[in-house]
Amino acid sequence: MRDFSSGPCPIALNTATLGPRASLKDAVEGCLRHGIGALSPWRDRIAAIGLAEAARLIGDAGLAVSSLCRGGMFPAPDAAGRRAAREDNLRALDEAATLGAQSLVLVVGGLPSGSKNLAEARRQVEEGIAGLLDDARKFRVRLAIEPLHPVYAAERACVNTLGQALDLCDRLGAGVGVAIDAYHVWWDPDLSRQIARAGSAGRILGYHVSDWMVPTASVLNDRGMMGEGVIDLKSLRAEIETAGFDGPVEVEIFSQNNWWTRPVDEILSAIVQSCRNHA
Amino acid sequence: MRDFSSGPCPIALNTATLGPRASLKDAVEGCLRHGIGALSPWRDRIAAIGLAEAARLIGDAGLAVSSLCRGGMFPAPDAAGRRAAREDNLRALDEAATLGAQSLVLVVGGLPSGSKNLAEARRQVEEGIAGLLDDARKFRVRLAIEPLHPVYAAERACVNTLGQALDLCDRLGAGVGVAIDAYHVWWDPDLSRQIARAGSAGRILGYHVSDWMVPTASVLNDRGMMGEGVIDLKSLRAEIETAGFDGPVEVEIFSQNNWWTRPVDEILSAIVQSCRNHA
Numbered sequence: 001m002r003d004f005s006s007g008p009c010p011i012a013l014n015t016a017t018l019g020p021r022a023s024l025k026d027a028v029e030g031c032l033r034h035g036i037g038a039l040s041p042w043r044d045r046i047a048a049i050g051l052a053e054a055a056r057l058i059g060d061a062g063l064a065v066s067s068l069c070r071g072g073m074f075p076a077p078d079a080a081g082r083r084a085a086r087e088d089n090l091r092a093l094d095e096a097a098t099l100g101a102q103s104l105v106l107v108v109g110g111l112p113s114g115s116k117n118l119a120e121a122r123r124q125v126e127e128g129i130a131g132l133l134d135d136a137r138k139f140r141v142r143l144a145i146e147p148l149h150p151v152y153a154a155e156r157a158c159v160n161t162l163g164q165a166l167d168l169c170d171r172l173g174a175g176v177g178v179a180i181d182a183y184h185v186w187w188d189p190d191l192s193r194q195i196a197r198a199g200s201a202g203r204i205l206g207y208h209v210s211d212w213m214v215p216t217a218s219v220l221n222d223r224g225m226m227g228e229g230v231i232d233l234k235s236l237r238a239e240i241e242t243a244g245f246d247g248p249v250e251v252e253i254f255s256q257n258n259w260w261t262r263p264v265d266e267i268l269s270a271i272v273q274s275c276r277n278h279a
Numbered sequence: 280m281r282d283f284s285s286g287p288c289p290i291a292l293n294t295a296t297l298g299p300r301a302s303l304k305d306a307v308e309g310c311l312r313h314g315i316g317a318l319s320p321w322r323d324r325i326a327a328i329g330l331a332e333a334a335r336l337i338g339d340a341g342l343a344v345s346s347l348c349r350g351g352m353f354p355a356p357d358a359a360g361r362r363a364a365r366e367d368n369l370r371a372l373d374e375a376a377t378l379g380a381q382s383l384v385l386v387v388g389g390l391p392s393g394s395k396n397l398a399e400a401r402r403q404v405e406e407g408i409a410g411l412l413d414d415a416r417k418f419r420v421r422l423a424i425e426p427l428h429p430v431y432a433a434e435r436a437c438v439n440t441l442g443q444a445l446d447l448c449d450r451l452g453a454g455v456g457v458a459i460d461a462y463h464v465w466w467d468p469d470l471s472r473q474i475a476r477a478g479s480a481g482r483i484l485g486y487h488v489s490d491w492m493v494p495t496a497s498v499l500n501d502r503g504m505m506g507e508g509v510i511d512l513k514s515l516r517a518e519i520e521t522a523g524f525d526g527p528v529e530v531e532i533f534s535q536n537n538w539w540t541r542p543v544d545e546i547l548s549a550i551v552q553s554c555r556n557h558a
Contacts, residue, residue, distance in 0.1 A: 150430070
């Protein structure tokens with residue numbers, strides 16, 4: 001296990017962590033000030049300044065792009081909706097390739113409006129990813145399926161466990177893997193086994209950290225800084241590194257009423273410090 | 280699959296569904312007015328009038344007691360805490376036996392205060408149930424492990440999937456089974472397989488219904504009446520009955536800002552109607 005307490009601490013900043021006020025430029029410059037070497041931008045931050053300018057900004061700063069957030073959202077009530085999802089995912093792949101992102105994170109989508117058919121939504125997810133794989137291979141961007149906490153099954157993602165995501169990967173073949181987010185998977189009694197499985201299949205494309213607060217004021221926007229909550233992040237990283245992952249630890253914290261209200265430099269200092277001590 | 284639309288609709292009323300204002304007497308009399316044949320009381324409702332009076336009230340009404348809510352809460356920071364939990368569970372077993380309850384529902388407890396060790400909490404749960412089993416057999420009360428939604432892993436229950444609960448049952452032997460609550464398990468990609476497994480092992484001791492609202496205002500107290508949300512309750516009951524379950528469908532709805540604000544008779548009418556149409 002890598003020693004973050006004294007050695008280099010490979011962090012990727014997910015731009016959502018700085019909250020809705022911060023621009024891509026704020027994120028890039030903040031990374032440089034705080035010695036953070038990689039970035040995982042959300043697409044709205046890219047769109048706000050345009051793809052070419054975003055690529056120039058990140059490239060000039062010498063930052064790696066660990067992943068692009070996000071593609072996915074495959075299920076839809078009708079074929080037109082699913083075609084629109086495919087087109088949006090193709091644009092996301094183009095953006096990811098232009099930015100040199102190593103993967104495109106997929107938040108796969110939940111139940112289509114009006115539907116109670118979770119099995120059908122899951123079928124549409126698989127069909128959607130399968131239909132995108134050839135394009136992803138051409139773009140040389142890997143697709144990182146992110147299983148989301150079961151609390152999001154209805155509205156955001158109907159892939160809810162690492163095991164389920166890996167079953168999907170097994171059926172889909174090369175070019176697809178998983179992004180493992182501690183917040184989403186920490187509760188899973190089958191987690192250790194599935195991490196080992198993901199590693200031996202070479203499927204771990206990203207590892208995201210934050211913390212689960214007790215109590216949690218909102219399951220959407222009350223994530224904690226590492227060490228503030230109850231996730232045993234060090235043990236989790238040990239398992240993920242034992243499974244072969246050696247990429248940056250991506251910090252993705254949604255915290256509307258706490259961290260997002262603070263200055264960018266305070267957030268970034270806390271990230272570096274808490275990664276060293278707790279992640 | 281039983282036809283609830285025209286035939287008898289075997290419902291058990293969980294007293295929590297009437298909200299904090301309603302007494303055990305309100306619940307019992309309400310069941311009689313609305314043709315509901317079974318009750319699943321919470322222990323605070325029993326304690327409020329005393330066990331003997333509660334047993335007399337329910338017995339005189341001729342209601343079946345499908346289960347008692349609840350025992351569990353096994354993990355604790357120290358041995359004294361775990362002893363206190365055992366003693367409380369013994370009292371719960373005595374109450375369940377006195378009331379003629381067919382099972383004691385176990386909400387097993389989450390992380391002890393200050394702990395991040397989920398594996399240890401789960402070990403303590405297993406030890407706690409194992410230490411209660413002989414007593415439960417003497418009382419002739421079965422222990423119904425209720426896997427809770429993963430969103431409650433930290434604070435309420437570290438048994439979070441039906442598969443995990445059944446693994447526990449396999450290790451524990453006779454006298455223990457599961458209470459399957461639609462709200463807690465509907466998202467699980469492995470659900471169908473685990474329901475069949477539970478049935479063939481004779482482990483299904485209860486089936487609870489409510490609905491998952493979209494959006495959900497609070498994961499604690501914003502459950503929906505059957506049909507208000509996105510759970511495909513009819514398909515779920517079909518699977519559970521195919522697996523052999525033929526007991527009453529227990530209605531357990533926590534709904535602080537909606538159903539709990541309404542008169543008892545309005546809630547009970549809605550329960551009967553929505554069980555007929557949607558459950």
